[in-house]
Amino acid sequence: DTEVTQTPKHLVMGMTNKKSLKCEQHMGHRAMYWYKQKAKKPPELMFVYSYEKLSINESVPSRFSPECPNSSLLNLHLHALQPEDSALYLCASSPRGNGELFFGEGSRLTVL
Amino acid sequence: DAKTTQPPSMDCAEGRAANLPCNHSTISGNEYVYWYRQIHSQGPQYIIHGLKNNETNEMASLIITEDRKSSTLILPHATLRDTAVYYCIVSPLNTGGFKTIFGAGTRLFVKA
Numbered sequence: 001d002t003e004v005t006q007t008p009k010h011l012v013m014g015m016t017n018k019k020s021l022k023c024e025q026h027m028g029h030r031a032m033y034w035y036k037q038k039a040k041k042p043p044e045l046m047f048v049y050s051y052e053k054l055s056i057n058e059s060v061p062s063r064f065s066p067e068c069p070n071s072s073l074l075n076l077h078l079h080a081l082q083p084e085d086s087a088l089y090l091c092a093s094s095p096r097g098n099g100e101l102f103f104g105e106g107s108r109l110t111v112l
Numbered sequence: 113d114a115k116t117t118q119p120p121s122m123d124c125a126e127g128r129a130a131n132l133p134c135n136h137s138t139i140s141g142n143e144y145v146y147w148y149r150q151i152h153s154q155g156p157q158y159i160i161h162g163l164k165n166n167e168t169n170e171m172a173s174l175i176i177t178e179d180r181k182s183s184t185l186i187l188p189h190a191t192l193r194d195t196a197v198y199y200c201i202v203s204p205l206n207t208g209g210f211k212t213i214f215g216a217g218t219r220l221f222v223k224a
Contacts, residue, residue: 004155031210042199042214043156056210090155097210099146099203103155 006091006104014112015081021107023074023091031055031097032074034066035090037106043090049074050097081111115139116200121219124194130187132218134200137181142204145176147185149196150217156199159185190222 004025013019023032031050035043048056049068057066063085065077074091088108092101117135124130136145146161160167160174162183167174173186187194199217 033210033212035214042197042217045211045213048210050210088153092155094210094212099144099161099201099212100158101148101156101212102158105155106153108153 004091004093004102004104006089006107008107009105010108010110012110012112013078013081015083017081018077018079020078021076021089021091021109023076023104024072025093025102026072027093027095027102028071029093029095029102030071031094032068033092033094033101034074034076035092037088037090047076048097078109081109083111085109086111115143115202115213116215118198118200118215118218120216121221123221123223124187124190126192126222126224127189130190130194130220130222132185132187132198132200132220133182134185135182136200136202139180139202140204143202144204145174145180145183146201146203147172147174148199148201148214149194150199151193151196156214159198190220192222192224194220195222196220 007022034046037043046060047066052068063080067075088106090106091104147159148156150156162174176183197217197219
């Protein structure tokens with residue numbers, strides 16, 4: 001299995017909702033990442049987990065809450081989001097935590 | 113901050129070679145050059161990486177200058193499906209730096 005699977009593919013939520021994005025990989029990779037991508041912009045790093053521990057938080061607002069329950073799973077919990085948080089959220093994994101990344105297809109989030 | 117600079121866009125005729133340049137003048141001795149591409153609304157896809165020697169795989173060739181301050185990704189026979197944004201990234205290979213940052217990338221248009 002060489003895939004990073006993200007669910008859901010599309011999510012629409014209101015500003016008062018609580019929702020979660022899910023990412024799964026079964027390649028035994030040590031590092032997992034969340035990126036946010038706005039239209040016509042490059043992916044922007046949000047969080048990095050290494051061996052299930054949060055190693056990087058790029059000053060992301062607390063309305064985004066990551067969680068790594070085990071080495072294969074990465075969640076991003078969303079609460080009280082703003083319309084400007086609407087974007088494509090990309091999950092990636094890396095065998096060595098370097099530039100070799102395997103990306104999922106992304107979850108497209110719309111906040112109303 | 114991204115450590116690479118790339119032209120914002122390039123055109124290429126179908127069937128011709130596409131040569132995408134990248135400047136990474138502050139690259140460190142332990143940093144590799146990685147290339148990714150992102151087709152519209154999909155997750156970025158790894159293409160190739162290298163340290164100082166030229167590299168080739170089934171997708172592309174990577175030419176790195178002797179001083180390692182710049183590189184060129186070559187798609188030998190571009191097809192319409194190669195229309196995408198191409199990202200050049202520098203990152204350590206083995207030290208697990210984790211902070212893989214994307215620059216603005218080059219938007220390649222392959223025209224029939």
